[in-house]
Amino acid sequence: MEHNSKYDFKAIEAKWQAYWEENHFYKVTEDPSRPKYYALEMFPYPSGNLHMGHVRNYAIGDVVARFKTMNGYNVLHPMGWDAFGLPAENAAIKHGAHPAKWTYANIDNMKAQLKSLGTSYDWDREVTTCNPDYYKFTQWMFLKLYEHGLAYKKNAAVNWCPSCQTVLANEQVVDGACERCDTTVEKKQLEQWFFKITDYAQRLLDDLEKLPGWPEKVKIMQKNWIGRSEGCQFSMQIEGMDEKLTVFTTRPDTVFGVTFMVMAPEHPLVEKLVAGKPEEKAVKEFVSRMQLVSEVARTSAEAEKEGVFTGAYAINPMNGERVPIWIANYVLMDYGTGAIMAVPAHDQRDFEFARKYNIPIRVVIQGEDTPLDGSQLREAYVGHGRMVNSGSFDGLSVEEGKARVIAYMQEHGIGEGTVNYRLRDWLISRQRYWGAPIPIIYCPQCGTVPVPEKDLPVMLPMEVEFRPTGESPLNYVEEFYKTTCPVCGTEARRETDTMDTFVCSSWYFDRYCSPHETEIPFTREATDYWMPVDQYIGGVEHAILHLMYARFFTKFLYDIKMLNVEEPFTNLLTQGMVLKDGSKMSKSKGNVVSPEEIIDTYGADTARLFILFASPPEKDLEWSDQGVEGAHRFLNRVWRLVMETVDLLREVNLPAEYKELDAAAKALRFKTHATIKKVTDDIETRFNFNTAISAIMELTNAINDYRSQEEQDLCVLKEAVQTLLVLLCPFAPHITEELWSRMGNQTSIHLQSWPAYDPEALVQDEIEIVLQINGKVRDRIMVPAGASEDELRAMALNNSRIRELTKDQNIVKIIVVPGKLLNVVVKP
RNA sequence: GCGGCAGUGGCGGAAUCGGCAGACGCGCUAGAUUCAGGAUCUAGUCUGUGUACGCAGGUGGGGGUUCAAGUCCCUUCUGCCGCACCA
Numbered sequence: 001m002e003h004n005s006k007y008d009f010k011a012i013e014a015k016w017q018a019y020w021e022e023n024h025f026y027k028v029t030e031d032p033s034r035p036k037y038y039a040l041e042m043f044p045y046p047s048g049n050l051h052m053g054h055v056r057n058y059a060i061g062d063v064v065a066r067f068k069t070m071n072g073y074n075v076l077h078p079m080g081w082d083a084f085g086l087p088a089e090n091a092a093i094k095h096g097a098h099p100a101k102w103t104y105a106n107i108d109n110m111k112a113q114l115k116s117l118g119t120s121y122d123w124d125r126e127v128t129t130c131n132p133d134y135y136k137f138t139q140w141m142f143l144k145l146y147e148h149g150l151a152y153k154k155n156a157a158v159n160w161c162p163s164c165q166t167v168l169a170n171e172q173v174v175d176g177a178c179e180r181c182d183t184t185v186e187k188k189q190l191e192q193w194f195f196k197i198t199d200y201a202q203r204l205l206d207d208l209e210k211l212p213g214w215p216e217k218v219k220i221m222q223k224n225w226i227g228r229s230e231g232c233q234f235s236m237q238i239e240g241m242d243e244k245l246t247v248f249t250t251r252p253d254t255v256f257g258v259t260f261m262v263m264a265p266e267h268p269l270v271e272k273l274v275a276g277k278p279e280e281k282a283v284k285e286f287v288s289r290m291q292l293v294s295e296v297a298r299t300s301a302e303a304e305k306e307g308v309f310t311g312a313y314a315i316n317p318m319n320g321e322r323v324p325i326w327i328a329n330y331v332l333m334d335y336g337t338g339a340i341m342a343v344p345a346h347d348q349r350d351f352e353f354a355r356k357y358n359i360p361i362r363v364v365i366q367g368e369d370t371p372l373d374g375s376q377l378r379e380a381y382v383g384h385g386r387m388v389n390s391g392s393f394d395g396l397s398v399e400e401g402k403a404r405v406i407a408y409m410q411e412h413g414i415g416e417g418t419v420n421y422r423l424r425d426w427l428i429s430r431q432r433y434w435g436a437p438i439p440i441i442y443c444p445q446c447g448t449v450p451v452p453e454k455d456l457p458v459m460l461p462m463e464v465e466f467r468p469t470g471e472s473p474l475n476y477v478e479e480f481y482k483t484t485c486p487v488c489g490t491e492a493r494r495e496t497d498t499m500d501t502f503v504c505s506s507w508y509f510d511r512y513c514s515p516h517e518t519e520i521p522f523t524r525e526a527t528d529y530w531m532p533v534d535q536y537i538g539g540v541e542h543a544i545l546h547l548m549y550a551r552f553f554t555k556f557l558y559d560i561k562m563l564n565v566e567e568p569f570t571n572l573l574t575q576g577m578v579l580k581d582g583s584k585m586s587k588s589k590g591n592v593v594s595p596e597e598i599i600d601t602y603g604a605d606t607a608r609l610f611i612l613f614a615s616p617p618e619k620d621l622e623w624s625d626q627g628v629e630g631a632h633r634f635l636n637r638v639w640r641l642v643m644e645t646v647d648l649l650r651e652v653n654l655p656a657e658y659k660e661l662d663a664a665a666k667a668l669r670f671k672t673h674a675t676i677k678k679v680t681d682d683i684e685t686r687f688n689f690n691t692a693i694s695a696i697m698e699l700t701n702a703i704n705d706y707r708s709q710e711e712q713d714l715c716v717l718k719e720a721v722q723t724l725l726v727l728l729c730p731f732a733p734h735i736t737e738e739l740w741s742r743m744g745n746q747t748s749i750h751l752q753s754w755p756a757y758d759p760e761a762l763v764q765d766e767i768e769i770v771l772q773i774n775g776k777v778r779d780r781i782m783v784p785a786g787a788s789e790d791e792l793r794a795m796a797l798n799n800s801r802i803r804e805l806t807k808d809q810n811i812v813k814i815i816v817v818p819g820k821l822l823n824v825v826v827k828p
Numbered sequence: 829g830c831g832g833c834a835g836u837g838g839c840g841g842a843a844u845c846g847g848c849a850g851a852c853g854c855g856c857u858a859g860a861u862u863c864a865g866g867a868u869c870u871a872g873u874c875u876g877u878g879u880a881c882g883c884a885g886g887u888g889g890g891g892g893u894u895c896a897a898g899u900c901c902c903u904u905c906u907g908c909c910g911c912a913c914c915a
Contacts, residue, residue, distance in 0.1 A: 217832055217910080224831070224911060231915080249915060303913075335914045349913050422914055613853070614840060622840065630853055681844080691842065694852035770848050775896040777848055815895055817847055825895045
């Protein structure tokens, strides 16, 4: 018995972490002779401390990385920091510490925590987005987008968070509130920078097809967010004016059913339309009232539809009819053209509005059954049918009608078929300090001038005052904004807005490939070798924002020949949340369990093992203190098992072949190799770490059972114990390393090859066959493994229980499932 | 409203291709060890019934297909997530 037989996880974990670090164990370089594998977990925002969600994310990633390494892959497994962002600045306002100081202190702390988890990162490739050597290239990305017409500035109604004092992207507005602080978002008219992600809408949609390794759920969310709809856009002459009203519709087949038009209150034509009319006052009142109502309240589906008549009329180009133009709350300015043709008979919203304001309802699509009557309708008819009251188009089906009306409009110059997307351009300006400055200079002579590449980075100044003014603090730093025009040398002013932090995280996975480049963001050589990411792991909350932006950047970089991949992430695993008492861990709920405490009390191996064992990775996980203790108990059992056998097995050499084993030894070998097969399959094809671990537990139990045998085959026992450690080492890297070395092994267990199962060991002499009558289990028999169907049949019919239970019955047929069961079908 | 996911013991979960429901772990019960507690070990643990071999029922509810259904089909209920007046 070893002298020190207690499982001292603290000493063991510290020892091996130091060993791995000193020996640069996880450093990786490009090696064309081996297949590469890029395992990536979403990098964290350095908020100060790791939480359980991080632990789960990084434990999953670490198992994948270690498993792939043992399987012979050259594995890139990097880590970094999404380090720009509002919390640092808010902390600065609150506590007076500079955002940089706050951020870097947090990084130090969290890095130590990540190391204490036993993660296998190549820290030489660490990336920190707030470092000038990184954001230099975030700015470079901006310049490239600008150069290709994909970064532009426009005055737009934008989402403004009054609490964060900055604008937000559409994707950052949740239920009309700021996703960060929950404050109701306001609309503000501002000059802002945008990235033209809409140019990529169709490709972002189409290429989802090329991602079989992504969860269906995420793809559907992206698809909905892109929101493609086909239809047509056409113009209507406004009566008595030299103006046209353009509308978008997906139902051109119902154009003969138009009985009114509706414009959004913000529509630029509204003022002109009503000028001098008796309705002017009422319209203006309505418009200003709508401005006061929050966007959510106004556009929620439950909101009562309301509007006013403008006094103006448009001419329906299809039939020359005069149609009144209304303004209503239910039409949105930022979708389509901000105006619609209203067909109350065949659109529920138009229907409700028409009922309320007594506008006629005209049926132009007739369903199969009873004829529809506009005045009798209870709701809009949106089903299939044939066109009626539509002149020469009568009789066409909805589908034919759409095509024919569009064709007609195109022939007569009225309009054309178009595709509309819900996706808007990505607003990237932020009126805050702690972000990458937008590399643009405004010159009174030359106008908007991009900063020349050689002048990058545009450095964030360190001396800044933080006050919540609603303007970028950079506005008050003269030495920052005062500059000269790079074209003509005139005194000029820098852009003082910074970039959305999602810009930084849209390309960091490329940077990991060659993180030390100073003149270019990354080399083609490195990205050609490493990209795409083979397995990306992170929370589902990034399903739209980050994952869509990263796809957009990758496609752009592909187009400008910086990358040779069009999609950044081949496989995506969206992990579930970590819950406690049924809800997400949060400070406000007071149900937070600190990873540091768990690691301190039980060790990192226990923490990792529990979190991977409690639930499959994509599902939510309920935290259980007792479950943690269970995981710890298991590791103690493994510890004792190895320590109690280590002396016995030290001098045992494993044979090349196993012959003449007794039944118990054969059974243990079977279990050993069946476990290899099961664990390999669970990790490789399903990421079901929970069942992989339970299989390892079963093997542990089987080894302990075997040890109670009087006669033990030490070779078989040693093989089983070694296999147990090797299979367990990706999950619990420290204890397995320690026990492996105590068994007398000179090299790290993490340098072992992943074991292959021996098919010979899985061959059984006898197997159990279940005997059923009418699908109910009646008996089990042991039969020779090679028994034929006829032999099985004979044995079954000869079985005493089967004979007994079928003696007064007619046997209708017998179903044999080889290797599993036999079912005797009987009738009385 | 639309879209997606899920519903299995006291709990977390397993059952991968239609073939033994409840693996593994937690909890609980009894016993061993112990002054005691803790730790550890052994046995048991879906429900009903029976001394027992067993028998019957059982995967949210109802119906169906099949020799055989947690798994497939129809229908319905509940919970969670996403989107939501997108013309």
